[in-house]
Amino acid sequence: MFVSIKWLKDYVNIQQLPPAELGEKITRSGIEVDAVIDRTQGMTNVVVGFVESCIKHPEADKLSICQVDVGDEMAQIICGAPNIAAGQKVIVARPEAKLPGDIKIKKAKLRGEESHGMICSLQELGIEGKLVPKAYAEGIYVLPEDAETGSDVITNFDLDDTVLELGLTPNRADAMSMLGVAYEVGAILSEEVKLPEINYTEASETAASMLTLSVDAPEANPLYVAKVVRNIKVRESPMWLQQRLMASGVRPHNNVVDITNYVLMEYGQPLHAFDYDLLETGNITVRHAKEGEMITTLDEAERKLSGRHLLITNGEKPVAIAGVMGGANSEVSETTTTVVIESAYFESSSVRQTSKDHGLRSDASSRFEKGVDPNRVIPAAERAAQLLSELAGGEVLAGSVIFDELDKEEKIVKVSPDFINSRLGMKISFEDMWDILNRLKFNTEAANGQLVISVPTRRQDIQIPEDVIEEIARLYGYDEIPATLPEAETTPGGLTPYQAKRRIVRSLMEGAGLLQATTYSLTSAKSVKQFALEETETTRLLMPMSEERSLLRQSLLPHLLESVTYNTARRMDSVALYETGSVFLKGQDELLNEQEHLAVAITGLWLDHSWQGEKKPVDFFVLKGIVESLSDKLGVELTFERGQMDDLHPGRTAFIIHGGQRIGVIGQLHPSEQKARDLKTTVVMELNLAALLAKATKALVYTPVPRYPSMSRDVALVLSKVVEAATIENVIRNAGGKLLKDVRVFDLYEGDKMEAGKKSVAFSLTYFDPEKTLTDEEVIRTHEKVLAALTEAGAELRS
Secondary structure, eight states, X not given: OXXXXXXXXXXXXXXXXXXXXXXXXXXXXXXXXXXXXXXXXXXXXXXXXXXXXXXXXXXXXEEEXXXXXXXXXXXXXXXXXXXXXXXXXXXXXXXXXXXXXXXXXXXXXXXXXXXXXXXXXXXXXXXXXXXXXXXXXXXXXXEOTTSOTTOBHHHHTTOSOEEEEEEOOTTOGGXXXXXXXXXXXXXXXXXXXXXXXXXXXXXXXXXXXXXXXXXXXXXXXXXXXXXXXXXXXXXXXXXHHXXXXXXXXXXXXXXXXXXXXXXXXXXXXXXXXXXXXXXXXXXXXXXXXXXXXXXXXXXXXXXXXXXXXXXXXXXXXXXXXXXXXXXXXXXXXXXXXXXXXXXXXXXXXXXXXXXXXXXXXXXXXXXXXXXXXXGGHHHHHHHHHHHHHHHSOOEEEESOEEEEOOOOOOEXXXXXXHHHHHHHTSOOOHHHHHHHHHHTTOEEEEEXXXXXXXXOTTOTXXXXXXXXXXXXXXXXXXXXXXXXXXXXXOOOOOOOHHHHXXXXXXXXXXXXXXXXXXXXXXXXXXXXXXXXXXOOOOOBOSXXXXXXXXXXXXXXXXXXXXXXXXXXXXXXXXXXXXXXXXXXXXXXXXXXXXXXXXXXXXXXEEEEEGGGTEEEEOXXXXXXXXHHHHHHHHTOOOEEEEOXXXXXXXXXXXXXXXXXXXXXXXXXXXXXXXXXXXXXSEEEEEEEHHHHHHSXXXXXXXXXXXXXXOEEEEEEEEEETTSOHHHHHHHHHHHHGGGEEEEEEEEXXXXXXXXXXXXEEEEEEEEOOTTSXXXXXXXXXXXXXXXXXXXXXXXXXXX
């Protein structure tokens, strides 16, 4: 909202405050002033000139030599404007004048002819091109004939003005008008607001004798007012009116259209003018559009309508889209002699929907969307009629044609002073509250210890006691609110058990030499089910950025492997990455289940001690050791079960089991998958971290350093190749009893000296008693039980 200070002074006394100081007070009261704009922009020595003669320049077809009376002398000025002509009153920048943009005018010679000054366009006076009347958009501006030759253009035509640009929030629709801003400034400065005096002579004939009205959609249009003004003369608006509109960011057109825009900016009430003769029927009917109905609007665009759009019609065909834009078939033109002025209250959601559907947003629609003052609809129509009478020579027909089912009652809000002070943490006196509400022009009474406030309909943002509190606080002064610390018991921050264990996981991964990666949660249809631990339906975005990012992922591994490929392609032969992140799985109830997973991908060398001649490529057991370290660190029991999964090596894949449930997978990439990704041997792992960390962990128990020696025995067993070492290890542990403390596999042989289908697995068994030194007899007895159990399990001792 642009507010002209000169215009504002018509309604409220600003106490001779400098514009910047007034802007500061408005900002401190709650409406931010984004800019303070000086319309003069440093201009000097710009006067009214009269073009006595105008002839073509002998050396340039597009230049004219003008003899211009500037009041105290006749000046020769060369002008290139296409619309320059003798007999015009024009704007002249004399020699030594200053124009916006730090432009200085000097005497000059153009194609051999002297030029003493410059005839100016409005753009050269710092006015935006989009605000210049179309008739003068490509040339100089022609002043009214009654402009005094030699007079100062800046002071005589309201250019010595300052404009405040207000940054309004959506709730402050009341400040989208000059009167609304006047009420705000009046409340800040404790000044009265002077409303425009509406007084004009009516004709004996009534508006109802020429116009009929029917409203078929009262829920969307509860109030419609039409006035008829005849015998008007459509012409340019007076200079003061044009300047006020341009200062408000509105382009002047003609006196009729300019008057409707002027009242819009003054009252905040949108108006529309119809050419009465083009209405043809002498009737206005407000109704919803028919499906597929068409209208050509003022911007010459043909628009297709639907049943949710509200129309103004002549009873037969559309003449305007209600609250948004008029129709080209009833537009006011130079030949118009009788106009119908429309002032209405259109329901905000209807206008908002229509404006959105057609991509049309105007000053009128933005005000209807936020809600106009129901008690200004009729006064705005009367104000327009007055101005048409004064500025267009119109004859206003008596009365108005009105449809009125609108509730215009003021809202009552009750609030106690104690409630206000308790919410603000202040001690504002009752007298100060009363004064602020009176300054806001809120009719207030005191009853039963409460303030009973009748809120003017112009302030539709005031609905509840908290709204009143905000009004009192901002006008009392936000700076007066004391700064206090909150009074409450504080709780020291800390991590939840889940968060603490997740940090342990990350610390262990990084301690093992892995780097953390973060990849996209969105993936493609090709990758979405790859390596997924559970089979569920996929979840597709409604409006994906691309097909590569169209589905929510069900596994971390596909993108983690992409990161590995990316790095190896850039000559990083050894890459070890891990990621913790969410996967998204659909449950039986179709609700999305977000699970946190941990994934690891390693390729290349695990150890590279060149100075010791030691190099160890990554393999399945390296990653299995990391998982076992994680199991130990978290105090949870994890076991491994041979398994198969697409894209993983069939003989080097295992599922990770916890509490009898499969929570993860570990394995080496299938050779074909490695080749497709251009990778060497690569091992991967993914597990359901949420399920793992949700389980209770075993308490850490301190084990003292042994005082007594242990004894070890080695045993080599011949097994079928299909028998897993873990199965035999469980047999040994179960048979060894309490004296058996540790079992480790230390050798595997499958060479040509073994029988076909057989393998040799060697175990090291450690026996220990924390209470005493073991004897050979005790170890032999226990070891024999182990051997017997192994024989029973089908294992053969290797000689």
